[in-house]
Amino acid sequence: MIYHFQNYSGNIHERCDVCVIGSGAGGAVVAKELAERGFSVIVLEEGGHHTKNTWNGKPAQGLINMYREGGSTGALGNPFISITLGKCVGGTTTVNSATCFRTPDSVLVKWQTELGLDVFTRTRLEPYFTRVEKIINVTELPWNILGKNVQIVKRGAERLGLHVKPLRHNVRNCRGCGTCQFGCPEGAKQSMDVTYIPLAEKYGAKIFTYCRAEKLIITENVVRGVTGSVLNPFTKKRNWQFRIDADIVVVACGALITPSFLRANGLRNRNIGRNLQIHPGGRVVALMNEKVEGWKGVSQGAYIDDFESEGIILEGIFVHPSLMLAALPGIGVHHKELAIQYPNIAAFGVMIHDSTTGRVRKLPWGKGFIAGYSIKKIDIDKFKRGIAYTARIFFAAGAKKVFTPISSMPVLHSMNDIDSFLTRSFKPNQMEILAFHPLGTCRFGRSQKTGAINSTGESFEIKNLFVSDASIIPTSLGVNPQLTIMALSTMIAENISNKLFDKTHTP
Ligand SMILES: Cc1cc2nc3c(=O)[nH]c(=O)nc-3n(C[C@H](O)[C@H](O)[C@H](O)COP(=O)(O)OP(=O)(O)OC[C@H]3O[C@@H](n4cnc5c(N)ncnc54)[C@H](O)[C@@H]3O)c2cc1C
Ligand code: SF4
Incomplete structure (x- = not known):
């Protein structure tokens, strides 16, 4: 009971x-x-x-x-x-x-x-x-339930010779409403x-x-x-x-x-x-020339493990506009313009097989916990490369712009920007990392x-x-x-x- x-x-x-x-x-x-x-x-x-x-x-x-x-x-x-x-x-x-x-x-x-x-x-x-x-x-869902967001990534990845595989999910009669x-x-x-x-x-x-x-x-x-x-x-x-x-x-x-x-x-x-250890990662968002309507479909539909040997896995992630839009750059009218184009937004995630280790301690008087995790350079580099690989896939799929989770270089306008993105160094506090x-x-x-x-x-x-x-x-x-x-x-x-x-x- x-x-x-x-x-x-x-x-x-x-x-x-x-x-x-x-x-x-x-x-x-x-x-x-x-x-x-x-x-x-x-x-x-x-x-x-x-x-x-x-x-x-x-x-x-x-x-x-x-x-x-x-x-x-x-x-x-x-x-x-x-x-x-x-x-x-x-x-x-x-x-x-x-x-x-x-x-x-x-x-x-x-x-x-x-x-x-x-x-x-x-x-x-x-x-x-x-x-x-x-x-x-645990089951494999058909591509139409996985949604157009991952199909766009599949198109871009295949143009680059990469492999997008459907994820397995623990679901029964899932209709792909995307609010998992x-x-x-x-x-x-x-x-x-x-x-x-x-x-x-x-x-x-x-x-x-x-x-x-x-x-x-x-x-x-x-x-x-x-x-x-x-x-x-x-x-x-x-x-x-x-x-x-x-x-x-x-x-x-x-x-x-x-x-x-x-x-x-x-x-x-x-x-x-x-x-x-926490599998640190983040979201890469793209503005496409076509309707994506990423909210129609499982929010985490497919993955790319071509970079597994580097400790990087790319995994679908499309979340509710209240969370996704808040993380995009721009304020006022610029942000509003982006919000209007929400149906054309695609997103994919980067997840790192981390080498960093952190620590959890108890708060005084046994009330709750405090966790500490200072990400090492080796994992920051993996994160950066993961963002670049994802951006490349989006541009290959026809993206107009790609938004990174890095505040000092939040927008990439073309494939050419990816090379300068990779050569620049970023401070950890310029990165939005999620785990x-x-x-x-x-x-x-x-x-x-x-x-x-x-x-x-x-x-x-x-x-x-x-x-x-x-x-x-x-x-x-x-x-x-x-x-x-x-x-x-x-x-x-x-x-x-x-x-x-x-x-x-x-x-
Ligand atoms: C947004 C999100 C998406 C994720 N997606 C995936 C995914 O797609 N696939 C995947 O493999 N993993 C995913 N994970 C991770 C996965 O869900 C967790 O790793 C897993 O559930 C952890 O299991 P657990 O038993 O350690 O803890 P939990 O599942 O977190 O369960 C712990 C429970 O203990 C209870 N509890 C804590 N303290 C006490 C107390 N003192 N007394 C009584 N109860 C207490 C908590 O309230 C909680 O309900 C995701 C996590 C998040 C946050
Ligand atoms: S919440 Fe997730 S599992 Fe449930 S129907 Fe929607 S997409 Fe499927």
């Missing part, structure tokens, strides 16, 4: 086999897998439960209801990088672009050879990926709130919304449960308290919150909060020197405490991470199940 605010009438005290904190890509998978095996499971989610029936289709409502701090979270550094996070049943999967990639082989090999994580072989992980892909219906990042008005996106959470419910799990976990109950280095606050969604203040006693606690709050939560609860492993994939802040390790959790997902410090979310991913992936998180969480659920089974059957 999903418990809504109106279902509560006072303090809550429950007991279960497994308490999962967070209902996103990591938490929902663990909850469903363990509930299905017959364990009693409670999921705590700080946000509310929003469905296609409670959404009015407006981005502002999506931002307020489904994003943490209305979408204003990010990492401090030069420049500040926006990193938005979901806060609702389904976590960030509810507001993501539904793009699905398996972990690239080259990344798995790196984990095995450089980090000594030999369990992460393709053969071992294959069944987990297959299982997840079936449940969330504010929730799916059709219920077509197979995010956690419409797949794993209902399945967990079916197998008896209880999902407590508006319940923020705050304190782990730990005695003699063994976790025994969690306490926290029941939040009033109207006043945003604490109404009641809860206490969940559990044999196993799984922290799945996401890569920015999990480390600060663990630190606030006294965990000391030095890897907690370190190794933050959507924080990873690595409680990573798997062979020992406590290299990781925060062992290869089963259990903390090196506290027994029966597991982590299962984006923070466990050992390094940047170079591709969108949700499928990797879900597959590894399936593996962690299996490990927890074995542990509970062993415990029940130990004479």
Whole structure:
């Protein structure tokens, strides 16, 4: 059952086999897998439960209801990088672009050879990926649903001998309305709130919304449960308290919150909060001679991996005019002229397989997190080249102008401008960099020197405490991470199940 605010009438005290904190890509998978095996499971989610029936289709409502701090979270550094996070049943999967990639082989090999994580072989992980892909219906959509925006990019790329491939998405009956990042008005996106959470419910799990976990109950280095606050969604203040006693606690709050939560609860492993990688990137926008109507079609439809060896992937991204236009140059009448031409605007994204690492720390008194990430020159160079490659594709497709995310050279007028763009040097604070994939802040390790959790997902410090979310991913992936998180969480659920089974059957 999903418990809504109106279902509560006072303090809550429950007991279960497994308490999962967070209902996103990591938490929902663990909850469903363990509930299905017959364990009693409670999921705590700080946000509310929003469905296609409670959404009015407006981005502002999506931002307020489904994003943490209305979408204003990010990492401090030069420049500040926006990193938005979901806060609702389904976590960030509810507001993501539904793009699905398996972990690239080259990344798995790196984990095995450089980090000594030999369990992460393709053969071992294959069944987990297959299982997840079936449940969330990973599928390839036809080009007409992907929309004209990506077809224009395809035309330009092919003229340059590059290859545009359709992305795989976790959708069912998607009609390409393009509002994925504010929730799916059709219920077509197979995010956690419409797949794993209902399945967990079916197998008896209880999902407590508006319940923020705050304190782990730990005695003699063994976790025994969690306490926290029941939040009033109207006043945003604490109404009641809860206490969940559990044999196993799984922290799945996401890569920015999990480390600060663990630190606030006294965990000391030095890897907690370190190794933050985020796939920094940005948007390149083009003014075309033809109608694009980029809002008709999946917002992230296709990708180009011809530059993968350089650590650059180009991925479609077309977002709502309120976000896209605000980022374009010009003021007053010039901006208005551009806005009028919005139907002729095309856009594509650049995503970097980053070498930079940042860090997450807890704020004093355990209240929230602060992330720091100062992008290295090597990644800035990749970003610059990615922008240039995308601009070339747009000009080859017939663009009149290309808008870059760099304030000191915001407009390119022709192919010729690209060479001077590449030779100029830009300061980091002249770049608008965005990121959507924080990873690595409680990573798997062979020992406590290299990781925060062992290869089963259990903390090196506290027994029966597991982590299962984006923070466990050992390094940047170079591709969108949700499928990797879900597959590894399936593996962690299996490990927890074995542990509970062993415990029940130990004479
Ligand atoms: C706009 C956007 C688009 C994206 N597009 C894609 C994409 O197309 N493909 C892809 O692979 N990835 C995409 N991602 C990233 C992907 O969605 C995330 O990597 C993934 O959801 C992370 O999973 P998680 O379990 O770590 O955390 P989340 O999914 O963020 O879930 C964590 C949950 O824990 C809850 N929580 C936190 N603290 C507490 C607490 N103390 N008590 C109770 N609950 C708590 C949060 O409210 C949240 O609901 C996108 C991200 C964004 C922001
Ligand atoms: S394009 Fe529209 S219908 Fe398709 S998944 Fe995204 S929000 Fe849902």
